[in-house]
Structure formats: C-alpha cells, structure tokens
Amino acid sequence: xxxxxxxxxxxxxxxxxxxxxxxxxxxxxxxxxxxxxxxxxxxxxxxxxxxxxxxxxxxxxxxxxxxxxxxxxxxxxxxxxxxxxxxxxxxxxxxxxxxxxxxxxxxxxxxxxxxxxxxxxxxxxxxxxxxxxxxxxxxxxxxxxxxxxxxxxxxxxxxxxxxxxxxxxxxxxxxxxxxxxxxxxxxxxxxxxxxxxxxxxxxxx
Amino acid sequence: xxxxxxxxxxxxxxxxxxxxxxxxxxxxxxxxxxxxxxxxxxxxxxxxxxxxxxxxxxxxxxxxxxxxxxxxxxxxxxxxxxxxxxxxxxxxxxxxxxxxxxxxxxxxxxxxxxxxxxxxxxxxxxxxxxxxxxxxxxxxxxxxxxxxxxxxxxxxxxxxxxxxxxxxxxxxxxxxxxxxxxxxxxxxxxxxxxxxxxxxxxxxxxxxxxxxxxxxxxxxxxxxxxxxxxxxxxxxxxxxxxxxxxxxxxxxxxxxxxxxxxxxxxxxxxxxxxxxxxxxxxxxxxxxxxxxxxxxxxxxxxxxxxxxxxxxxxxxxxxxxxxxxxxxxxxxxxxxxxxxxxxxxxxxxxxxxxxxxxxxxxxxxxxxxxxxxxxxxxxxxxxxxxxxxxxxxxxxxxxxxxxxxxxxxxxxxxxxxxxxxxxxxxxxxxxxxxxxxxxxxxxxxxxxxxxxxxxxxxxxxxxxxxxxxxxxxxxxxxxxxxxxxxxxxxxxxxxxxxxxxxxxxxxxxxxxxxxxxxxxxxxxxxxxxxxxxxxxxxxxxxx
Numbered sequence: 001x002x003x004x005x006x007x008x009x010x011x012x013x014x015x016x017x018x019x020x021x022x023x024x025x026x027x028x029x030x031x032x033x034x035x036x037x038x039x040x041x042x043x044x045x046x047x048x049x050x051x052x053x054x055x056x057x058x059x060x061x062x063x064x065x066x067x068x069x070x071x072x073x074x075x076x077x078x079x080x081x082x083x084x085x086x087x088x089x090x091x092x093x094x095x096x097x098x099x100x101x102x103x104x105x106x107x108x109x110x111x112x113x114x115x116x117x118x119x120x121x122x123x124x125x126x127x128x129x130x131x132x133x134x135x136x137x138x139x140x141x142x143x144x145x146x147x148x149x150x151x152x153x154x155x156x157x158x159x160x161x162x163x164x165x166x167x168x169x170x171x172x173x174x175x176x177x178x179x180x181x182x183x184x185x186x187x188x189x190x191x192x193x194x195x196x197x198x199x200x201x202x203x204x205x
Numbered sequence: 206x207x208x209x210x211x212x213x214x215x216x217x218x219x220x221x222x223x224x225x226x227x228x229x230x231x232x233x234x235x236x237x238x239x240x241x242x243x244x245x246x247x248x249x250x251x252x253x254x255x256x257x258x259x260x261x262x263x264x265x266x267x268x269x270x271x272x273x274x275x276x277x278x279x280x281x282x283x284x285x286x287x288x289x290x291x292x293x294x295x296x297x298x299x300x301x302x303x304x305x306x307x308x309x310x311x312x313x314x315x316x317x318x319x320x321x322x323x324x325x326x327x328x329x330x331x332x333x334x335x336x337x338x339x340x341x342x343x344x345x346x347x348x349x350x351x352x353x354x355x356x357x358x359x360x361x362x363x364x365x366x367x368x369x370x371x372x373x374x375x376x377x378x379x380x381x382x383x384x385x386x387x388x389x390x391x392x393x394x395x396x397x398x399x400x401x402x403x404x405x406x407x408x409x410x411x412x413x414x415x416x417x418x419x420x421x422x423x424x425x426x427x428x429x430x431x432x433x434x435x436x437x438x439x440x441x442x443x444x445x446x447x448x449x450x451x452x453x454x455x456x457x458x459x460x461x462x463x464x465x466x467x468x469x470x471x472x473x474x475x476x477x478x479x480x481x482x483x484x485x486x487x488x489x490x491x492x493x494x495x496x497x498x499x500x501x502x503x504x505x506x507x508x509x510x511x512x513x514x515x516x517x518x519x520x521x522x523x524x525x526x527x528x529x530x531x532x533x534x535x536x537x538x539x540x541x542x543x544x545x546x547x548x549x550x551x552x553x554x555x556x557x558x559x560x561x562x563x564x565x566x567x568x569x570x571x572x573x574x575x576x577x578x579x580x581x582x583x584x585x586x587x588x589x590x591x592x593x594x595x596x597x598x599x600x601x602x603x604x605x606x607x608x609x610x611x612x613x614x615x616x617x618x619x620x621x622x623x624x625x626x627x628x629x630x631x632x633x634x635x636x637x638x639x640x641x642x643x644x645x646x647x648x649x650x651x652x653x654x655x656x657x658x659x660x661x662x663x664x665x666x667x668x669x670x671x672x673x674x675x676x677x678x679x680x681x682x683x684x685x686x687x688x689x690x691x692x693x694x695x696x697x698x699x700x701x702x703x704x705x706x707x708x709x710x711x712x713x714x715x716x717x718x719x720x721x722x723x724x725x726x727x728x729x730x731x732x733x734x735x736x737x738x739x740x741x742x743x744x745x746x747x748x
Contacts, residue, residue, distance in 0.1 A: 014330070035700070036323050038363075042330040148356045150334045171356070 001181060004060055004101070005029040006092055007069030008040055011146055012107065015174035016067065017044040023178055028063060030054060056095035065103035066096055067177050070127065089127035093134060104136045105180050107173065112144045112158070112192045113165040128190070139180045140190040146170040155203050156196025165194040175200050264647075278569070278614065284640060286617055290685035291641040291678030294337040294357060307715065311588065311623050311722070314711050316698030325691055326363045326700040328382065332356040333684065335409060336677040359383075360687035361412045366703045368630050370467060370608050371533030371561035379432070379466040379533050381631065383412030384702060385621065385686045388612050388633035389436045389471070389537070391420025393483070393492050394650070395639070398670040399659045402642045404429030405672065406679020413683050416633065419471055421495040422459060429676070433464045436537070438471040440483075440506030442496035453529060455497060460530030467532050467562070470523065472509075473539040473584070474566050487653070487662070516549050520558040527561070535562030535610070540590030541583065543597075543726075550601035560607060564633060565590050567613025587613035588627060592707070592725040595628025600726075616640075618689025625690075625702060626710040627722070641682040642675040 008017055008029040020027040021044030028047040031037040037048040049059045060066075070089065096104065108128060110119040119125055131138045144165035151171030158165075176193055180186040185205045196203070229250065236242075236249035244252040258265075279287075282303055290296050304310075335357050341349040361382040362368070370379040387407060392400050400423060407413050408429030416434045417426050421443025426433060437444055444459060446452045459465055485503040493500035513519040519536075526534045540546065553559035567587025584590070591611050598604040611629035615621050616637035624632055636644070643657045650660040658670035690702035697709040710722045 014332075018330075033323055035326065039327075039330070042328060042363075148332070149354055150356055169356075 001064045002026045002028060002062060003181065004063040004066045005045075005069070006066065007107075008045065009036065010069055011148070011170045012069050012173050012177075013040075014043045015151075015171045016069070016177055019174050019178045020044060021046070025178070025181070028059060030059065056092055057098055060095050060099040060101055063099070063101050065105065065181055066092070066101055067105045067107075067181070068092065069107045069177075070109040090130060093127075093130065093136070096136075097134065102135075102137050103181070104131060105139045105177050105186075106131060106141065107177060108140055108142050110142055111165075112142045112194055113162060132188075137187050139186040139188075141173075141176060141180070142190065142192045143173050143176070144168045144194045146173055151175060152195065153200055154196055154198060155193045155200055156198060157203050158192045158194055160192065162194075168193065168195050172200065176204070179204055279616065279636070279640075279646065283616060284646065287637050287640045287682060288678075291682040292338050293340070294335070294355070294681040294685060296685055296689065309715050310713060312711050312713055312719075313619065313622060313626075313693060313697060314709050315696045319698055320695040320700055322695065324700060325695055326366055327358075327691055328361040328363045329358040331359065331361075331411075333359045333409060333411065333680065335680050335684075337681060357681070357684055358688070359411060359684050360691055362701060362703060366701045368608060368703070370535070371527075374561055374606065375527050375533050376531035377466075377533075379414075381412065381414060381432070383410075383683070383687050384625065384631050384690065385683055386414035386434075386610075386631060386633055387416055387638050388635035389416040389418040389469070389474075390635055390639075391418030392423035392425055392495065393420045393487065393662065394418060395660055396655075396658060396662045396667045396670070397423070397425045398667045398672055399639070399642050399675075400425035401428045402670065402672045402675040403638055403679055404431050405676040406641075407431040407683065409676065409680040410683040412687070414466065416469065420492070421497070422462070422465070423491075423495050427464055430464065432466045433462075434467045434469050434535075435459055435465050436469045436471050438506060439508065439510045440496075440504065442498065442506075445497050447497075447499075452497070456526070457529060460532055465532065468526055468530060468534045469562075469564060470510075470519075470526070470534065470536045470560075472519075472536055474537065489662075516552045517556075520552065520556065520560075523560055524558055533561035535564060535608075536560045537564035537566060538594075539566050539568065539584035540593055541585055543593055546594060546597050550597040550603060553598075553603045553606070554601040559603065562608040562610055562631075563594060564610040564612065565594055565629075566633075567591075567611070569613045587611055587615070587624065589725065591624060591629055592627045592722075596724055596726045618686050618693060621686060622690060622693040622702065622705055623710060625705045626707050628707070630703075637682065638679060641678045643670055 003020055003025050005013065005016060005020070005027050006029075007013060008027075009031065017027050017029070017040060026046040027044060028049070029040060029045050030049050030051050031040055032051050034050065037050060040048050068089065093104070106128070108124070110124045128140050131140065145167050147167040147169055149167070149169040151169045153172065153175065155168070155172060155176065172195070173193075176191075179200055183204050191204075233249045236245040236252065239245060242252065244255060286296065333356065334354065336352050336354050338350045338352050341351060343349075362384070364382075368381045368384065370381070372378045387403060390400070390403075404415060404426055405428055407415050408431040414432045414434055415426060417423075417436055419436045419438030419440060419442055422433065422435055435443070441449070441451055444452055444456045460468075483504045485501050488498060488500055488502060488504065490500050498504055510519070510522075513522055523534045523536070549559075565587065566584070567590055568584035569586050585593075591609065595604065595609060598607055608630040609628055610631045610633050611624040612633035612635070614636070615624050615632050616634055621632045639659055640646070642659055644659045645657055647656050649655060653661050653663060655661040655666060658667040661667060694700065694702045694705060697705060699705060699709075707722050711719050712722055713719050
C-alpha cells in the first residue's frame with residue numbers, strides 16, 4: 001500500500017516509517033530540509049518531498065491511504081492549551097478528497113487520560129468531527145502518553161477515556177497505526193489504546 | 206553457687222581489659238625495637254596513626270577534603286561526569302562550569318551561527334535498547350532511584366561520514382560509525398567480569414571498537430560481539446610459537462575471526478615505555494592458553510620488538526601482516542623523537558609502505574603497572590604529540606593513507622573534540638571505560654586487589670561487579686560521548702564531528718590573551734631559530 005504520512009518528524013514518526021517499510025508498504029512523506037529528508041529515508045521512507053517545493057495535491061497523487069500524526073509536545077495534556085493546527089489537518093483532508101484517497105488513520109493529539117474538557121481545549125478535537133462528517137473511511141486513535149521505550153506489542157482497547165493511563169511506547173503506537181491501515185474492524189471507529197495484555201493485531205479485530 | 210559462677214563475670218571483664226592491654230604492650234615493644242621506622246621508635250604506637258592516615262589518604266582526599274576540581278589523574282567532577290553519563294544517560298549540569306577559567310587552556314570556538322539540531326548529519330535510524338537510572342527522591346542519607354528500560358539515540362555517524370581504516374590498501378577495510386572506542390586493556394590486567402561487561406556494553410552501543418590489549422583475544426573480549434582491534438606487543442602474546450617467535454599460523458587464525466577488524470603493533474604506551482612483566486602465579490591455565498605461553502611460568506617481554514630496529518624492517522613486517530591477514534594494520538606510538546617521526550613520514554612517502562592507522566598515546570596515558578619516571582616524564586602529552594604527527598604526515602603527503610587514533614585522558618566530549626580538532630580521526634579511552642564499569646580510582650591496579658573487582662582476576666573481588674548492570678553503563682557512556690560530540694559540532698557550526706578542525710580551536714593564556722592554534726612544528730622551527738644553541742652561551746666561569 002502506498003501510504004502518505006503527515007507528521008513523520010515527531011517521536012512516533014520514525015517508528016512508523018520503519019514499521020511501514022517492514023510491512024512492505026511504501027511510505028511517502030514531507031520533510032522541512034534535505035538533511036531531514038535523508039534521515040527519514042534512512043529510517044524507511046520510500047519517497048520524501050521537501051516542504052518548500054511541494055503542494056499537498058501533488059504529493060498525495062496515487063496514495064492509497066493517509067496516516068496523520070497530529071503533533072503535540074510529549075508533555076501536552078491536562079490543562080495545557082495545546083494548539084493543534086487543525087487548519088493544516090483540514091487542508092490535508094481537502095487535498096485527500098481531491099485525490100480520492102479514502103482511507104485515513106488519525107492519531108489524535110488528545111490523550112486517553114485527558115478529561116473531556118481538556119480534550120476539547122484549543123480545538124484539539126475539531127479535525128475528528130470533520131473526519132466523521134466527510135466520507136472518509138477513518139480510524140481515530142487516542143493513545144496514552146508516548147515514551148521512548150521498547151515496544152511490548154501488547155495493548156488494551158478501552159471504552160472511554162480514563163483518569164490515569166500508563167505510558168505507551170511510541171513503537172506500540174506506531175504498530176497500532178500500521179496494523180489499522182487495512183483492518184476492516186477498525187474502519188470508522190475511534191479507538192482508545194493503553195498498554196495492556198492483548199497482542200496488537202488481536203486487540204484490533 | 207559454685208566458684209565458677211561467682212568468679213566468671215570478673216574473669217570476663219578482667220580478660221576483656223587485660224587482653225587488649227597486653228596486645229597494646231606487645232605492639233609498643235615491637236614498635237620501640239624495630240629498626241625500620243624512626244617515627245615508630247620515637248613514638249611507639251602513636252606513630253602508627255601516621256601510617257594509617259597515609260594509607261587512607263587518597264580516599265580521604267577524594268571523598269572529604271579535595272575540591273571538585275582537584276585530584277589527579279581525574280578530578281571529582283570528571284569522575285562524576287563519567288559515572289552519571291553511564292548511570293543516568295544524562296549529562297545536564299546546573300548553574301555553570303567549575304572549570305578554572307584563569308588557567309591556560311584550549312577553548313572551542315563557537316560559531317555565531319551554530320547548526321540547528323535538524324541540520325546535523327546524525328544517524329539515529331536504529332535506536333538502542335538500554336537501561337538507565339531515574340532518581341525518584343534524593344535525601345541526605347538516602348536516595349531512591351529505579352532502573353528503567355529505554356530506547357536511546359545512538360548518535361552514529363552517517364554512512365558517508367563513517368571512518369574507514371585501510372580503504373584501498375587491504376582486502377577488508379574497517380568501517381566505523383563512531384569516533385570513540387576502547388583503548389587497549391588486556392584480560393589479566395582486567396578481570397573477566399570487567400572485560401565481559403565492556404565487550405557487551407560496546408556491542409550494545411555499536412559504532413565503536415575494543416582494543417584487546419597485548420594479552421591476546423579472550424572469550425570475554427568476544428562476549429559482546431563488538432568489533433575488535435587485536436594488539437600485538439613485543440611479547441607476541443596470542444601470536445607466538447612456544448619458543449617465543451612470531452607464529453604466522455596463530456596470526457592467520459586470529460585474522461580469520463569475524464570480530465577481529467584490525468591489528469595494532471604496539472611500539473610503546475604512554476605510561477609504559479618499558480617491557481612487560483607477568484608474574485608466574487598470575488599465569489593461569491586460561492591466560493596461558495590465550496597468550497600461548499606456559500602456565501605458571503614468569504614471562505618478561507622486551508621493551509621493543511627485538512627483530513625490528515628500523516622503520517624499513519618494521520614496515521616490511523606490517524606489509525606482511527596486512528598481506529597475510531587481509532585486515533588493516535596500525536601501530537601504537539608515543540611521541541618524543543620528532544626527527545625520528547619525520548624520518549618515518551619520509552619513508553612512508555618514498556616507499557608507499559606504512560601503517561593504516563597510528564595510535565598516538567599521550568604521555569599522560571594510564572597503565573596497570575609502570576615506574577614513576579616513565580609515567581611522569583617520558584613522552585609528550587597528547588595535545589602536543591597529536592598535532593606534530595598530523596602535521597608531519599601532511600607535510601609528506603601521506604596523511605590520507607593513515608587514520609590517527611588519539612588517547613590520553615580524553616574522557617569527556619570537550620576533550621575528545623579538542624583531540625579531533627588537533628588532528629585525530631578517532632579517540633581511544635581506557636580509564637573512562639574502567640570508571641563506567643565501577644572503577645573508583647583506588648590506584649591499586651598492579652596489586653590484583655582492586656576493591657571493586659575491575660582490575661583484578663580475584664574471583665571474590667570480581668563478585669561485586671555485575672555484568673548485567675555495568676554493561677548498560679558502558680553503552681550509555683559511549684552514546685553520551687557521541688551525543689556530546691554532535692553538540693560541539695553544532696556549536697562550532699559544522700554538521701558532523703568529523704568536520705571539526707584546528708580552526709575551531711583557540712588557546713587562551715594565563716594573561717587572557719588568545720592565540721589561534723596554528724602549526725606546532727612551524728612554531729617549533731621558529732623557536733629553534735630564535736634560541737641560541739647551548740654552545741653560544743657565555744661560559745659559566747667568566748674568567
């Protein structure tokens with residue numbers, strides 16, 4: 001599958017590109033500099049466009065799916081007015097529609113262990129509402145806070161957000177995104193994931 | 206009520222008082238009559254306090270009395286930097302530096318427009334699984350901390366920046382994706398636990414190497430699957446016939462090993478420009494097997510390869526090693542004789558022969574056992590020795606064939622960066638790695654009684670050194686040094702530490718004046734021209 005990755009520059013991004021390559025997907029992404037583009041290619045990106053000389057419509061042509069990692073700082077969360085550039089998400093979605101890319105896996109900046117109020121602060125959830133309105137085949141993922149620890153390959157999917165959830169390795173978050181891509185059971189669903197005891201593939205079905 | 210129970214308490218009390226008194230009296234007599242120590246004869250018993258205090262002096266100075274910047278060979282701060290980098294994988298400090306800025310010293314020239322983190326040519330594409338400690342709470346008498354597994358950035362050089370030794374000159378060049386490796390430390394000098402922890406730690410970190418020391422390749426060096434540089438000393442340990450000749454058979458065997466990436470012919474070592482001595486009782490079955498010597502028999506090795514007394518002969522030997530082994534061959538030297546090195550560079554140019562790398566050990570380098578006169582005063586320190594060799598090789602147009610490895614107390618990223626600026630391609634560290642596996646600088650390496658089980662083969666003492674704990678500290682230490690080098694590269698305005706040059710260094714003298722670090726040899730020539738020869742001086746007795 002040819003997958004366009006938005007937000008590959010963050011912590012989840014490197015693991016995601018690596019896993020996409022391992023699963024024989026072709027990852028396409030955008031980098032802010034030539035040096036960063038080299039790095040993303042070393043990690044596993046098949047094609048990297050430079051932000052300065054590309055338009056969304058151009059780079060999305062021919063892609064089968066989009067993985068969108070919405071950026072927040074790792075310490076974002078409760079009571080932080082995290083600014084999500086939802087306009088960027090909206091623009092990307094418009095371009096995707098134009099290029100007839102129907103599949104969208106979205107890692108929300110709103111964390112599992114945030115209160116509903118905090119999740120809605122600063123428009124963090126606006127893109128999710130838009131996604132549902134449009135005719136995308138979406139999967140929205142809310143995860144607990146990511147950490148640079150080796151992935152365990154095990155998660156739990158919980159019904160709604162909870163007060164406190166343990167940290168989840170970025171590697172596992174990336175795996176959930178990749179495994180969701182062609183998994184029909186995740187279509188048009190919002191999944192809340194935390195570290196757990198069920199192997200990722202099984203948890204998603 | 207018998208007599209026993211009546212007198213027993215008195216007897217016990219009596220003897221607890223009388224016995225120590227008798228012992229004290231005995232010691233008093235002994236001190237008074239011995240002929241060795243004047244202070245004991247004059248002040249029996251009391252004089253012993255002096256010897257006790259002298260004995261624990263290093264510990265007292267280290268823990269109680271010395272300032273943070275005092276103490277040699279490594280100050281308290283340098284020691285802590287190494288330990289913390291290994292344990293917590295974190296080197297941030299608060300408030301500012303403790304360096305004495307009034308003194309003479311090198312400084313790194315920071316660019317007014319440093320490189321951004323995203324502009325650096327780092328390869329972090331393969332994260333490294335390691336463990337680090339996190340402090341939960343720190344009180345006066347207790348510290349609560351826990352160990353956690355993390356995926357750390359290894360800070361490798363990019364493939365295009367990787368250092369390649371012997372490229373175009375041998376069948377199997379050695380490619381290294383980092384500039385910091387482990388200096389020669391033999392099994393025997395260090396115990397099996399220490400060597401195993403080092404090998405495994407270096408293997409985890411990757412992008413580094415381990416020099417076996419002249420004691421041959423032990424199973425412990427191989428334990429971590431890290432790249433090895435096998436050192437060949439005048440004792441020819443590991444590559445000798447029973448008669449003490451060089452064994453090409455044994456050499457071929459070593460050269461065929463996958464982990465062995467290069468060979469280093471050891472001409473000299475900074476602190477030990479002397480021959481080796483291995484006491485018979487230290488030559489166990491295992492050491493004998495590794496070194497290819499007889500168990501239980503004392504071995505004295507000469508301070509020079511007996512057969513090679515000129516560069517022509519030495520280079521012929523190196524050529525043959527490279528031809529037979531197919532792997533790069535280097536040599537380890539100490540710089541003192543500048544004219545001799547100039548001759549070496551000239552011969553390298555004229556014959557096209559010579560080593561693939563030169564390890565330059567500064568006079569300040571360490572050793573397990575040497576004599577004071579050799580440790581203190583033979584050989585130039587690294588920051589002088591290194592630029593001299595670098596310039597000579599450039600002058601004779603052979604620098605591109607040779608990689609330079611520098612060593613001598615280069616245990617922190619700033620010192621390493623200075624060595625890179627002065628001409629080094631790679632840097633060797635020995636004592637920094639010893640500290641990372643638990644060395645507390647007790648300075649008893651030569652006695653086999655190392656209190657933390659590092660520089661000893663005593664199984665009881667080694668019991669204290671847990672391989673599964675210390676190996677991660679080794680890995681964290683290497684990775685933090687590489688991270689530090691990229692920090693310095695960014696500050697000087699270059700994308701990779703491989704681009705740090707002499708122009709990135711400046712020297713400030715005690716009066717605050719700065720000078721650029723130009724050609725050392727040029728300055729040497731100038732000085733010689735200005736200074737009058739000794740013969741030209743007026744006579745001593747002006748009659």
